[in-house]
Amino acid sequence: MRQVYLDNAATALPKAPGVGAAMADYVETVGCSIGRGGYRLACDAAGGVLAVREKLCALVNGPAPRNVCFTPGATYGLNFLLHGLLRPGDRVLTSPMEHNAVLRPLEQLRARGAAVEYLPCTERGELVLDGLEERLAGNVRAVVLTHASNVSGTLFPIERVGALCRARGIFFLVDAAQTLGTEPVDMAAMGIDGLAFPGHKGLLGPQGIGGLVVTDALAAALEPLVSGGTGSLSESLSMPPFLPDRLEAGTLNLPGIFGLGAALDYLAEQGEALRAREKKLSRHLWYRMKELEEDGLRVLGTDDPHGRTGVVSVDFLRADNGEMAFRLEQEYGVLTRVGLHCAPLAHRALGTFPRGAVRFSVGAFTTFADIDYAAGAVEAMLAGA
Ligand SMILES: Cc1ncc(COP(=O)(O)O)c(C=O)c1O
Structure with a gap:
């Protein structure tokens, strides 16, 4: 059949042609970690990882390649953003169209004293913007929205919400799981401070790799959710203050990053x-x-x-x-x-x-x-x- x-x-x-081969090539012919050894093999691999950060930064018009942090997927990125930023007493606005990758961390945060409010949507899953400005007036720490629903397929007016947030100094966090690779995403033009995405959907890469792009202002406000070795500032018992190390504890998924790099090359070729x-x-x-x-x-x-x-x-x-x-x-x-x-x-x-x-x-x-x-x-x- x-x-x-x-x-x-x-x-x-x-997945995009070349993804599997790039992953296999990394495992079979390179295989070392980066940021831990000063030998040539590791430095070359680090250069390859930087090249993938650069491609992702260009794709989303992010602040700089160092602001691109690798995560296992959108879920981890969203958890880094929400748990890293929100404290008891903070107000956060979201929508009913969110994935559990947003809803569940927010419910955990609500249990710890954050105020979580849902913006209204129509029965067709469209965000209702009427009244948004009034809601944004009262001491809102962040707005977190999906760029497009994984159920209705409806795109949200990200640019308009981003502009309202930026004008008020409110952090705007976007779940681009359903759009990166298939819809234009421009962090600067859309007023996005934190963008979480998986590598395995519209980007056509492998599972287990994704990313988080943050502005410097947001990074300064984020407490790292995971801490550990970064290969940098090892004398300190605190996470390094600089990106991407601050949000990248532990050994990176290098086969995944190289696979994602091949997928990004394919997308760029196809244009x-x-x-x-x-x-x-x-x-x-x-x-x-x-x-x-x-x-x-x-x-x-x-x-x-x-x-x-x-x-x-x-x-x-x-x-x-x-x-x-x-x-x-x-x-x-x-x-x-x-x-x-x-x-x-x-x-x-x-x-x-x-x-x-x-x-x-x-x-x-x-x-x-x-x-x-x-x-x-x-x-x-x-x-x-
Ligand atoms: C809108 C949305 N957000 C978040 C996620 C989570 O992505 P991942 O499983 O890659 O972490 C998905 C995946 O289905 C999704 O559709």
């Missing part, structure tokens, strides 16, 4: 053409699913096709979503993700809690034929075939 992978919002499959093609694929998927609404499903998220990513979640109105996802795989070989997608409040906002939804998500290697095939499968199931 044909297999069609439409779960790229979980992780890109396949805007790849992004433009993914946009067309995303719209095609959305239109195909919208056409099926009258046959018994509801497409979640905004109806503005330009305000969406490549995520299209649907709620089957006359069938169980779990069963439909199971049949999609068993009978048609279409791989989706069903359930609550680690975002329970998003499903509440969208009216699909607790039953969840079936999520289709395109990636760099999806074809228009894949989407037509999946839409045909959904159509056949809706018709009772």
